[in-house]
Amino acid sequence: MTAILEVDKLTRRFGGLVAVNNISFDVKQGEILSVIGPNGAGKSTLFKLISSFLSTSAGEVRFKGEKVSDLSPHVVARKGIVRTFQETTIFRSMTTRENIIIAHHLRSKASMAGYFWGSAQARRDEATFAKSADEIIQFLDMQGIADELASNLPQGNLRALGIAIGLATDPEILLLDEPFAGMNHDETMQMVDLVRSVQRERGVTVMLVEHDMPAVMKISDRIVVINFGEKIAEGTPAEIRSNDKVIEAYLGSEDDAIGI
Numbered sequence: 001m002t003a004i005l006e007v008d009k010l011t012r013r014f015g016g017l018v019a020v021n022n023i024s025f026d027v028k029q030g031e032i033l034s035v036i037g038p039n040g041a042g043k044s045t046l047f048k049l050i051s052s053f054l055s056t057s058a059g060e061v062r063f064k065g066e067k068v069s070d071l072s073p074h075v076v077a078r079k080g081i082v083r084t085f086q087e088t089t090i091f092r093s094m095t096t097r098e099n100i101i102i103a104h105h106l107r108s109k110a111s112m113a114g115y116f117w118g119s120a121q122a123r124r125d126e127a128t129f130a131k132s133a134d135e136i137i138q139f140l141d142m143q144g145i146a147d148e149l150a151s152n153l154p155q156g157n158l159r160a161l162g163i164a165i166g167l168a169t170d171p172e173i174l175l176l177d178e179p180f181a182g183m184n185h186d187e188t189m190q191m192v193d194l195v196r197s198v199q200r201e202r203g204v205t206v207m208l209v210e211h212d213m214p215a216v217m218k219i220s221d222r223i224v225v226i227n228f229g230e231k232i233a234e235g236t237p238a239e240i241r242s243n244d245k246v247i248e249a250y251l252g253s254e255d256d257a258i259g260i
């Protein structure tokens with residue numbers, strides 16, 4: 001598999017603190033790659049650098065060979081690197097379907113003025129977006145909550161809506177920030193299946209940051225482990241599970257053991 005994303009000697013400092021220190025790894029087209037590490041290891045900072053929500057101190061990120069670090073976040077998102085947050089921006093007073101339709105505007109061809117005046121392009125986009133939203137709703141099996149207000153949805157459904165919103169922007173790489181946080185076992189396993197189907201059936205490359213080790217071990221093709229801002233290991237779940245440096249990093253940390 002070829003690399004779709006290259007993280008090359010990436011560094012980010014906050015004053016005297018080096019939150020991400022000279023980290024390099026590749027993300028292969030179509031894989032699910034998890035980034036793990038104890039609390040404060042630098043995972044969120046790494047994600048923010050990849051999605052350009054933070055500027056780099058040194059090094060760069062390349063998407064299909066082109067440097068994307070230090071561009072503005074919306075430019076990076078339009079190129080196809082889309083980050084969903086723990087609490088993705090969901091309009092609570094809108095329905096599931098309306099939220100997904102709105103999210104499509106990131107890839108809209110019409111200008112804002114076009115929307116205001118109801119241009120032909122804007123009308124074409126609206127029809128396309130509504131059709132695509134229904135297709136995403138079907139794909140994620142959300143028909144039962146399509147017309148429900150987001151404010152009425154339980155946590156698990158909101159998380160799935162976050163993925164739906166991500167898909168609406170037609171991503172090539174989806175960055176998921178703690179997709180299983182706060183979920184019980186059954187909800188987590190449903191979410192694991194959902195993310196797997198996004199990868200398998202829609203060909204989306206997925207990167208995720210997560211603390212839930214059993215879920216990480218189940219879902220990941222490969223795992224990158226960071227500690228104190230540095231990469232300490234990279235490999236398959238089986239390799240990571242038995243890696244001495246990883247076990248040592250997790251011993252005495254607040255996180256659960258590596259899930260052996």
Ligand SMILES: Nc1ncnc2c1ncn2[C@@H]1O[C@H](COP(=O)(O)OP(=O)(O)OP(=O)(O)O)[C@@H](O)[C@H]1O
Pocket residue numbers: 014017019037038039040041042043044045046
């Ligand atoms: N904006 C900031 N200004 C100063 N320090 C920061 C900033 N953001 C993160 N840090 C520091 O950088 C280090 C890495 O933080 P980061 O949030 O990336 O870790 P993490 O691995 O995501 O942690 P967690 O698992 O607890 O979410 C921490 O010491 C944190 O306090």
